[in-house]
Amino acid sequence: MPVLEVDEIRAHYGSIEALKGVSLTVEEGEVVTLIGSNGAGKSTTLRAISGLTPASSGRVVLEGRDITRVPAHEIAGHGIALAPEGRHCFARMSVRENLDLGAHRRRGPEIAQDIERVFELFPRLRERERQKAGTMSGGEQQMLAIGRALMARPRLLMLxxxxxxxxxxxxxRIYETIAQINRDGMAILLVEQNANYALDAARRGYVLETGRVVLSGPASELRVDPEVQRAYLGA
Ligand SMILES: Nc1ncnc2c1ncn2[C@@H]1O[C@H](COP(=O)(O)OP(=O)(O)OP(=O)(O)O)[C@@H](O)[C@H]1O
Ligand SMILES: [Mg+2]
Incomplete structure (x- = not known):
């Protein structure tokens, strides 16, 4: 059974149909990437999976459970965590407080262990534990966004x-850490405009164009595909 199965989802913003029937899967232990140009629908796909922009049709299934209609505020409890585009750390809260918020649905001593684990993955965050998130660099805030997502102990991490x-x-450094997180067993769905990074990090990939998957396959095959090279690798 795949960790995630997305079946023919459509999504709308008012009258705009941003997703026109997108299907993809993420298997246990895989990094899967979704690449595509500006406005292709990559973020909308992650938003639909996480309930922020609910799919108007189609299905989202996590480990065999239909979560298509689960609202965004309950999705973490179902095992999905999203480090969103633009990071969205809480600027006036400290690194530590942001991480605590990532675990807000959980209780117990493992939370401290998980914070320790995030600090091992991102030593920079340990150094900045008391610093306000809004004063950190973009890269540091990205680390924090990933760390915060991990604090929910997801089954699927979406970046x-x-x-x-x-x-x-x-x-x-962030990509090295993503690889480390995956080696520890995490399934990851990775959205990137930078296909070079994405195809290095992923085992398989999907190419999205104007709300449709136009190509998919092993990352090694996408990398040498002439169309992908022309459109996304600057060849
Ligand atoms: N809040 C919104 N209201 C209206 N239309 C939106 C909204 N968000 C996205 N769209 C539209 O939906 C389409 C898909 O957008 P989306 O953000 O998913 O693209 P993307 O692939 O993530 O692009 P980028 O690489 O620029 O982040 C675009 O045409 C965009 O203009
Ligand atoms: Mg986007």
Whole structure:
């Protein structure tokens, strides 16, 4: 059984149909990427999965349970965490407080262990534990957004453009950490405009164009696909 199964979802913003029947799967232990240009519907796909922009038709199934109609505020309890585009850390709260919020539905001593684990993954966050999130660099806030998502102990971690607006050396560090999180067993759905990073990190990928999947396959095959090279790899 896949961790995530998305079946023919459509999603609308008013009269605009942003998703026109998107299907994808994420298997146990996989990193799967969704690539595509501006406005292709990548973020909307993650928003539909997490209930922020509910699918108007189709199905979202997590580990065999239909979660299509689960509202966004309950989705964490079902095992999905999203580090959204633009990060959305709570600017006036400290790093530690942001991480605590990621675990707000949970109780018990494992929360402290999970914070320790996030600090091991991102030592920079430990150094900045008391710093206000809004005063940190873009890359540090991205680390915090991922750390906060992990604090929900998800079954599926969704990342929306973790490389956006971040210095290349920090992007590299973030991607190393994403690989580490995956080696620990986490299934990851990764949205990226930067297909180079995405296809390095993922085992499989889907290419989205104007709300439709136009191509999918192993990352190694997408990387050498002439259309992908032309449109997304700047070849
Ligand atoms: N809140 C909104 N209201 C109206 N239309 C929206 C809204 N959010 C997104 N859209 C439209 O839906 C389509 C898909 O947008 P989406 O944000 O999913 O694209 P994306 O692939 O994530 O793009 P980007 O790479 O620029 O982040 C676009 O045409 C966009 O203009
Ligand atoms: Mg987006």
């Amino acid at each position: 929306d453009e973790p490389s956006m607006g971040i210095a290349p050396f920090l992007v590299q």
